[in-house]
Amino acid sequence: MNDLHGLDGLMPAANPLRGELARRGFVMTSLMTGLTLAVPHGASAQVITTDSQGLVAGEVQVPVADGRLPAYFARPDGAGPFPVVLVIEEIFGVHAYIKDTCRRLAKAGYLAVAPELYARLADLSTMTDAATIVREVISKAPDATMLSDLDSTLAWATTEGRGDAARLAVTGFCRGGRNTWLYAAHNPNLKAAVAWYGPVAGATSAIQPRTATDVAAELKAPLLGLYGAADTGIPPATVEAAAEKARAAGRTVDIVVFPEAPHGFHADYRPSYRKEIAEDAWGRMLAWFRKYGV
Numbered sequence: 001m002n003d004l005h006g007l008d009g010l011m012p013a014a015n016p017l018r019g020e021l022a023r024r025g026f027v028m029t030s031l032m033t034g035l036t037l038a039v040p041h042g043a044s045a046q047v048i049t050t051d052s053q054g055l056v057a058g059e060v061q062v063p064v065a066d067g068r069l070p071a072y073f074a075r076p077d078g079a080g081p082f083p084v085v086l087v088i089e090e091i092f093g094v095h096a097y098i099k100d101t102c103r104r105l106a107k108a109g110y111l112a113v114a115p116e117l118y119a120r121l122a123d124l125s126t127m128t129d130a131a132t133i134v135r136e137v138i139s140k141a142p143d144a145t146m147l148s149d150l151d152s153t154l155a156w157a158t159t160e161g162r163g164d165a166a167r168l169a170v171t172g173f174c175r176g177g178r179n180t181w182l183y184a185a186h187n188p189n190l191k192a193a194v195a196w197y198g199p200v201a202g203a204t205s206a207i208q209p210r211t212a213t214d215v216a217a218e219l220k221a222p223l224l225g226l227y228g229a230a231d232t233g234i235p236p237a238t239v240e241a242a243a244e245k246a247r248a249a250g251r252t253v254d255i256v257v258f259p260e261a262p263h264g265f266h267a268d269y270r271p272s273y274r275k276e277i278a279e280d281a282w283g284r285m286l287a288w289f290r291k292y293g294v
Contacts (some may be wrong), residue, residue: 028093028116031059031070032125035096035269046275047096048268050103057103060160062115064152071115071153072099073161074106080162083294086154087114088172088179090267091133093124097269098173108286110294111163115153117146117179138175142207146179147186154187167191169221169294171285172198173266181212181223181242190221192292194285197227197263199234200242213242217249224254224288226281228261256284 035047057074072094075082085105089098094116105112118124122137150170157163169192172180177198184193200212223246227239236257243253258265258281264272266281 026067026069026119027121028070028119028123028125029068031072031094031099031116032123033096046268046273048100048104050100050107052103055103055106057099057106060113060156062113062149062153062156064149066120069115069117069119069149069152070094071113071156072102073111073113073157074099074102075111075162076106076109080111081158081164082109082111082162083167083289084154084157084161084163084165084169085110085112085289085294086150086157086168086170086183087112088150088170088176088183089114089117090174090176091118091124091130091138093118095125097267101173104282110169110289111157111161113153113157113161113163115149117141117149120145139205140207143182143209144207147183150179150183151187154189165189167294169193169289169292172196174198174264177225178212181219182210182215184221184223185215185218186220188220191294192289193219193221193223194288195223195225196266196281197231197234198225201238213238213245216242216246216253217251219246219249219251219253222252222254222288222292224284225256226266226284227255227257228263228265228277229257229259230261231263233263254288256281 055074056077060071061068062071094114098114102112118137127133158165168190170183171194173196177195180193180195243255246253258277261277262272264270265274266278
């Protein structure tokens with residue numbers, strides 16, 4: 001499978017209007033089961049499966065501006081309220097890996113929820129090629145809609161989901177890491193953000209007008225960036241430049257670059273997975289959340 005670090009550089013200047021997306025309705029009305037078809041059979045023998053013992057977990061429909069967005073949530077069994085972690089998917093949809101990530105967070109005491117941000121555009125469960133997904137789906141997803149959907153997901157989490165509105169965090173992987181930077185610059189109620197190998201530069205378009213670097217000085221929450229020195233598509237120098245821009249504006253940013261890590265080092269279903277590095281980074285994420293009150 002193609003590595004996905006160069007997503008931003010692949011984006012054409014498509015410009016579908018949000019109203020047009022709304023008129024199409026939702027292509028995905030429920031989440032996929034299992035792993036994405038874009039993963040070759042037998043790509044990894046290290047897939048982690050976290051059980052639901054002691055948890056409440058499953059699919060929900062999140063009310064958004066133009067309908068209902070499928071999402072997956074997991075939280076401890078109990079009355080709560082629980083600290084909330086918004087989980088932002090890669091480009092492949094909310095499949096087994098993202099769902100399991102939610103359950104891992106729930107085991108750590110969080111209400112974790114992952115919305116299917118591309119439900120209006122395609123059924124990602126039927127797509128097999130990363131470049132096609134980028135061209136036909138990712139490049140056509142307006143950032144304004146993404147940010148609004150994430151707001152709506154947090155609203156669901158803190159009302160129906162038994163989440164604590166005073167303890168909000170966001171984390172995301174690959175494209176979701178890029179969107180973590182953007183959302184941390186958007187929502188003033190966040191307490192903490194953790195971006196996993198999210199691109200900070202690249203091409204822009206009318207519907208995706210700003211990069212992570214562009215918004216770095218506007219971060220509303222402390223941000224931890226987890227990156228790999230062996231990621232050939234995201235030079236550590238560009239990430240540090242974004243961090244320096246944020247720090248110059250008085251924002252709190254910490255960037256950790258793991259020397260031997262490739263892109264996607266946390267994705268246990270892919271050959272890029274690095275168990276020890278992934279576990280180290282996971283611990284750093286949880287410590288970051290705790291440090292800043294989530």
